[in-house]
Amino acid sequence: MKFFTPKIGVAIALAAAVSLGLSACGSSAKTDTAASSSEFPTANGGEVNLYNWTNYIDPEQLKAFTAETGIKVNLDTFDSNETLLAKLQAGATGYDVIVPSDYMVAQMVSLGLLENVGVASFPNGKNIDPNFMDVYWDKGRQYSAPYMYGTTGIAVNTSNAAANKIASWKDFFAADSATSVDVLKDQTEVVSAALRATGVAAADLCTVDKSKYAAAQKLLEGFKPKVIDSDGGIERMVKESSMVRMAWNGSVHRMGVDNPKIKYVFPSEGLNFWADNLAIAKGAPNLDNAKIFINWMLSPKQGAVATNFTGYANAVLGSGDLLDPAIKADPAINASPENAKLATPTPNCPTEARDLYTEVFTSWTSSQ
């Protein structure tokens, strides 16, 4: 038993212990890696290609991302959803994160142009406002994360008693012409608001029940706005040419800056929102970095930075407290939870329902 000298015995024991310990370490390290690849990747340098709307993200924010993660961001810009779609359909490769609007996400999912990365299960997926989770274009947020959104509500001048009383679409459409009401020349907004005012639920805005549209048409018959126009009408409200207006929240924020008497009303029946989304293009060359980028953008701090730059609202829980004071104080953009709940996606109706919208809108405009 020459071999088993106490010295050797100790050495073996030590070696065994060390190797056991090592293998324990090794196995635990291994399970860690396995878990994170099925859950979430860690930053490991490289780059990510972002294809975004023009002037829609703070360049400083991208620098901060690179500083924190070591991932370089290459930014390219587009000017419309259709441009984005055409690029991807033409087989453009090299884009990782793209920013399609609501209806375009739906179209891209159906065309198989987006990666299903399970955004809701990202570490920061829990920060997505529940109101923005089950949207029609991405139920349960598999493909996309909310970026910026805006609502179409009512701007009122509080110095006008009649205008100040308006709290719903019903009030809005009933406002007499002396109050000088302006409305957007937008068939979807006008007809969906009239449907809401006559008691149609948000989920039912693409109904094909003609009697519902007949009721909306009846409501609109008496509605003679001063102006039906397709631009923001900011100036008319600021100069008080009009006291009430169907308006986008972003433009009401700007109205309020020049004329503090103007406030934004969230109609009690609910209102429409549009939303842009962060999604990952199919075959993205830097899939992991794209996930890391989207997850990073879903943190309250980065949500706030994005809103401070664009002036639009975000759907990241907890970002409200971190906003610039001017935006934070404006309920049009930093909506209270109760008001935010009133917003539902702008209906993107199939042809059959859309034709009924057209019918109501055409009848209404030709009776003006």
Next chain:
Amino acid sequence: MTLDLSLPTAHDDSKAPGKTSKWLAAVPLAFLSFTVGIPLIIIFVYSFLARPSMGVGVIWKLDLTHYVKIFVQDKLDGTRSFDTRYLKVIWNSFFYSGLTTVGTMVLAIPVALWIATRDPRKRILLVFLVTLPFWTSILIRTYAIRQLLDEKGVLGKIATTLGFSDNFQILYTPTSTIIGLVYTFLPFMILPIYASAERFDFRFAEAGFDLGARKMTVLFRIVLPQIAPGIIAGIALVFIPGLGSFLQPDMLGGGKTNMIANVVANNYGQARNWPFGSALSVLLCLITLLATLMISLAARKRKEAKV
């Protein structure tokens, strides 16, 4: 006004003085058939196609209902009836374009005659002034008119000082649409009339006065018949494009004076009904063609009467 598509005949001797090679026209003709012809064909084809059940565009299936839809309304209560809404829009287009033509004519004839009777050097400057608006985009000029007509703008302030501020509302009324249209199309009426008037020998007018004719008689029996070709050209340049106006009714009319182009725009946009928008466009083309034919017929009659 109509595009002459016939190529020169084989006898053409391009070497003869005053004759040109037929190939001179080849490039412009190719360009025009590409930029005018092909889109027209696309619109024509689209107007007979069906729509997808979701999204935009057309599907390759024959659908003839779009033309019917212009005249027949499927009401929300399930009944069908004759549809006057689109006819009203077409009528609006004719009415506003016609009124614009008359308005520009009334303003342009005196201006054109006045310029034509200045000494030649001044004329150049004055014609240059007429074309000055073209230096700025029509969109910007329309925004400027909006500022001018706004009840809280320049005109509104003048009205307030004069004491009739109550109910002062020109902007976003049909009147404002017409003001905008007349303003936009005025140079297109002045220039051809001036071109005619410049060639008119004003000694004929003098002779008329010498023979004891009164001012109105000279104007209507001597001057106007001589500048009629310019007036007809002006009508063609104002009335026909006027039918397809979009910007003025949209931006100045407050969206309440719809012309056909506005309805077409909505069908291509929010309504997502490209075939119906195309059918309306085809109708607009036919109406325009009819108007062009009428104007050129009037021009020919005048020529024949002269001969």
